Amino acid sequence: MHRYFLAKLGQSILLLLGVLLLVFVMVRITGDPAALMMSRESSPEQLEAFREKMGFNRPVLVQFADFSSKAIKGDFGLSLHFRTPALQMVLERLPATLQLAAVGLLMAIVVAIPLGLVGGFNPGGLTDSVGRSLALLGQSIPNFWLALIMILFFAVRLGWFPSFGRDEIKSVVMPAFVMALPVMGQLMRLTRSAVLEIRGEDYIRTARSKGLEPKTIYFKHVLRNVAIPLISVIGVQFGYMLGGSIYIETIFAWPGMGQLLEQSIGWRDFPLVQAIAVFTSVIVLALNLLTDMAYALIDPRIRYGN
């Protein structure tokens, strides 16, 4: 079991190195990171001074060694726009994004899992049809558009919720809902197909034929097994929400990491973009690792299999 965890941890560390390399290469794809980060009106002297200051004229391998050794210590350099440490800027934005993703995830779970369970136990029923239509809709509505439409109706016309910012408790409702909708659909579909699959398993038939009460079968055998795939998907979805909040935060002026990303791209503040990318990736990788571990703790087949 320790070996399984160590192997997973090793993989995550390798992935993290891959992320650092990727983020390092990305600002250099065009060949000249200085031209990318400076305004177009900069004179050649200004560009040269900037290269000197940022160390862009050193050999690439030296630059990468420098970048990654600093990044591991949490040093991504100064934000070009704010002139303050980039990571600090990101950390200040973390709570808002976490709150948004957590509320969104909770909304998705509360709606999707009961619908998926009912749908799985009674496929083709009315609840199932309604649930699946909602899932399909959730998959097909562009979230950036839904956000605009919700602002129009619930903020501007009806005045139920504030249209932007994070000043009231109510503020979180609309952005979290928009964020939750696609996740809701996925979770519902997954719960439903897990129930369907587990209902057909031999051990359920055995439980039934030895005369167990349906309630016992439902709670002890089916639900516990449905929980296994759900845990892994919920973990992954949470990471997806943390990294995918850029539209929603931009539209609702939600002061999180997604909004910071959008702003820093506008300012061509690439040290800050790099810090956001690496930091978000670290959170996502950590979440995946935790999910894998939880998964292995719950399901011994994973721990001992290969």
Added chain:
Amino acid sequence: MATENTRPQDSADTLLDVERTFTDRLAYAGRFLWRDRSGVVGLVLFLIVVLAAVFAPQLSHYDPLEQNLRDNKMPPAWSEGGSWDHPFGTDNLGRDNFARILYGARVSLTVGFFGVLIAGGLGMVVGAIAGYVGGRFDDVIMALVNLVLSLPYLLFVVFIASVLGRSLLNVILIFGITDSPIFARVARGEVLRMRRSGYVESAISAGARWPRVLFDHIMPNLIGPLITLATFEMSRMIFYEAGLGFLGLSVPPSVPSWGNMLAAGRKYLTSSPWIAAFPGLAIMFTSLGMNLLGDWLRDVLDPRLRRARK
């Protein structure tokens, strides 16, 4: 089994059965439509988008770029102040929204089609070889695939797009490359499964060399699952392209694309909401069609999944 109460044997009898409650019948009708018609609906929606893109010049006599500031922000035809001359109204610069939606379909479908072509082609070849050859090559490829698939996708796409700048080719390349790992993973999995099958073994024992086995016997059987995946991925790319456009990171602002229209319409959301509404509806329409089509294809092309979907 999952099937026991799901499939009334005779549809006509069940619909006419007066013993059943109203909700039962409603649910049955819904299910009937769902199972047998959804693929058709999806196909029709998708074809409408394709036809709109192909025949854009015939369907609207307006130039999507032609500005007419005197007629700007006209509401759609069915609301007060609108006219059938501009069925979907006009935008802030007086350009015809209907024409822009039609021409926007061209951008979306181009990005989706070529993006999927690159991602699918690249992913299929690399994934199939990795699965077939195995060893070090497989390890390296799978490490790359896992790296890309474990990253926050949207964030990195936004990052690359902001570095490369706005052009159609850049957008296609970004999606084509970043989306190929999904195809590679599916192709590899299928190849691993097929390698153990009878027909591949018999080809090998008949003396076929590996390229022949791979390209003649394995690749053709990859088409089915990959087409299903391609449908979903194309819908996702159309979605993401519009999202990038919304952030001002996709095709140049002069190109009439749904994302660019949304970005422009956002500024006039409260005064002229239709400018942002139509491109969003167009994306939803396309996405809904492709999702329905994909679900249906999955069932048709992969009988193993049929059980799970009942």
